[in-house]
Amino acid sequence: MTSEKEMTFEMAMKELESIVEKLEQGDVEIEKALEYYQKGMELSKICTNKLTHVQEKMVQIMNEQGETLPFEVQED
Amino acid sequence: MIERYLTVTALTRYIKRKLDTDKHLRTIWLKGEISNFKHHNRGHMYMTIKDQQTRIRAVMFAGNNRFLKFMPEDGMQVLIKGEVSVFEAAGQYQLYIHSMEPDGVGELYLAYEQLKNKLEIKGYFNKEYKKPLPPYPKHIGVITSPTGAAVRDIITTIKRRYPIAQITLIPTLVQGPTASESIKRAIELANKQKDFDVLIVGRGGGSIEELWSFNDEVVVKAIFHSNIPIISAVGHETDTTLADFVADLRAPTPTGAAELAVPSSKQLLEKTNALKNQLNQLLDHQITQYQTVLNRLKNAYAFRYPEHLMRQKEQELDKLIEQLNKLNLQSSQQIQQSFIQLENRLRRSFPKRQFEQAINNYVTLNNRLQKLMTKYMEDKKESLHIMIDKLMLLNPLGVLKRGFSVAYTKDNKIIKKSEQVELNDQISVRISDALLTCQVLNKEEEKNDIGKRDDF
CATH class of the missing domain: 2.40.50.140 (Nucleic acid-binding proteins)
Known part of the structure; x- marks a missing residue:
């Protein structure tokens, strides 16, 4: 399984949605349902973490050679 | 003249x-x-x-x-x-x-209308070429002037809404004669990097001349050929450039472009929570359903009166055992009977009489053999005696008993003629009860051969 670090927000969200969908369809074995539930809770935690505990991303500026440098927005 | x-x-x-x-x-x-x-x-x-x-x-x-x-x-x-x-x-x-x-009509307007017509006919603005925007972009490229309100609006809006995303500014000129080339190069550079999920191309408001670069065919074509989805954000809501027509999505303002580019973290959090609640409910529901099934099963007849089930089964078991025993007995009896039959048959066919007959035969034959043998032996004995008597009569030694003797040379030959011996030869003479060794002292030949009968 992909660890939390490797998993992108998009992947986590998509998987969470698909798990909810699977559970919605019903007729899931109880063991499987519990497994889905557990996984779903993990994923929702990953999503929440990714959205709330954000490291401030530096804005970059790219020159014509495709090299990037930090960029500060000029306030006027 | x-x-x-x-x-x-x-x-x-x-x-x-x-x-x-x-x-x-x-x-x-x-x-x-x-x-x-x-x-x-x-x-x-x-x-x-x-x-x-x-x-x-x-x-x-x-x-x-x-x-x-x-x-x-x-x-x-x-x-x-x-x-x-x-x-x-x-x-x-x-x-x-x-x-x-x-x-x-203004020159620029006319040129705009004409280029728009031309590009429209060529299909540059067709819906089927519009690329879908990624729902959760990780890396957003902003192609605009590094100074001014537009870049600030875009960056602050993205940071506020969706701080997970990485923003990279690719600075360009946004007005003047070289702006369109500059914008085109920036779009091409972004495509070469292969790292962007979405691009925002635009600038803040201005006069039609100031926005003109975004009507340039060069820019329109660069946007059209971009592999990365592009959101256009040129000027204010009322300004519509050709870049807006060709872009995959048109935003009314730079801030609007940022809002369209990224989802709102807040909304996503709400969505995540909603999904979580849904999960809880679904599991509850699932468990309730299983509980219901379980209860129904628990109340089933077999579980409520297990002894009934046992009794019935006990009875069935007895019946089966009985059947089994019956079968067992039957088959062992059968086997025994057929064994007896076989034994009788064997007894009947035992060859005793043949044996007795054979023994009788044997005794008779043996007696006959004995008798015959004895007779034969007696016959032979008798003829032997006869023969012996005859032989006795013929025995030269018998002759010797009557007084005859036989002379032998040294080499054991019977002397019949005088020439067989020389004077002084040693000879042997057999008489009836001894063998004499003699010497020839004299030889006197006789004319009339008295010993004509050589065989005697």
């Missing part, structure tokens, strides 16, 4: 010189309507400029018309700067157009 005849050429040249030296005709500003427009395939443009009363032939050479920002058409009202001269070969005066722009 002598009458002199001019040649047509001379006259035409004279007129041309007259016209060419008139300083008013060197630079003229003319207003009129285009008709008979022809764009020669070598690049020159031929047309007639007219008003209600009259007309003038006009030419605009390729060297001049390539700077035109619009394509002349018949019926178009134009403002012309040019000069008048004579085209000698045709003997016609005509207008040489240096520059021309549409009258009435």
Whole structure:
């Protein structure tokens, strides 16, 4: 399984949605349902973490050679 | 004064010189309507400029018309700067157009309309070419001027809404003659990096001239050919550039573009929570359902009265055991019976009589053999005695008993003739009860052979 670090927000969200969908369809074995539930809770935690505990991303500026440098927005 | 005849050429040249030296005709500003427009395939443009009363032939050479920002058409009202001269070969005066722009509607607007038409026909704005935007972009490229309100609005909006995303600014000029090339290069650079999920291309508001680069065919084509989805954000809501038409999504303002580019973290959190709640409910529901099934099963007859089930099974078991035993007994009896039968058969067929007969035969035969043998032996004994008696009669030794003797040479030959011995030879003489060793002392031959019967 992909660890939390490797998993992108998009992947986590998509998987969470698909798990909810699977559970919605019903007729899931109880063991499987519990497994889905557990996984779903993990994923929702990953999503929440990714959205709330954000490291401030530096804005970059790219020159014509495709090299990037930090960029500060000029306030006027 | 002598009458002199001019040649047509001379006259035409004279007129041309007259016209060419008139300083008013060197630079003229003319207003009129285009008709008979022809764009020669070598690049020159031929047309007639007219008003209600009259007309003038006009030419605009390729060297001049390539700077035109619009394509002349018949019926178009134009403002012309040019000069008048004579085209000698045709003997016609005509207008040489240096520059021309549409009258009435603005030149830029006309150019815009024409380019838009052209690109539309070519399919640049077709819906099927629009790329879908990624729902959760990780890396957003912003192609605009590094200074000004637009870049600030875009960056702050993205950071506020969706701080997970990485923002990279690719700075460009956004107005002036080289802006369109600059924008095109930035789009191409972003595509080369292969790292962007979405691009925002735009600038803040301005006059139509200031926004003009975003109507440039070069920019339109660069946006069209981009593999990365592009959101356009040029000027304010009322300004619509060709870049907006060709972009995968048009945003009314730079801030709007940022909002369209990224989802809102807040909404996503709400969505995540909603999904979580849904999960809880679904699991509850699932468990309740299983509980119901379980309860139903628990109340089932078999579980409530298990002893009934047991009794029934016990009974069935007894019946089966009984059957089994019966079967067992039957089959062992059968086996025993057939064994007895076989034994009887065996007994019946035991060869005792043959044995007895054989023994009888044997005894009889044996007795006969004995008798025959004894008789045979007696017969033989008797004949042997006879033979022995006969033999006794014939035995030379018997003769010896009667007084005869036999002489033998040294080499044990019976001496029958005198020549067999020499004087002084040792000879053996057998008499009835001894063997004598003798010496021949004398030999006296006799004429009449008394011993004619050699065999005796």
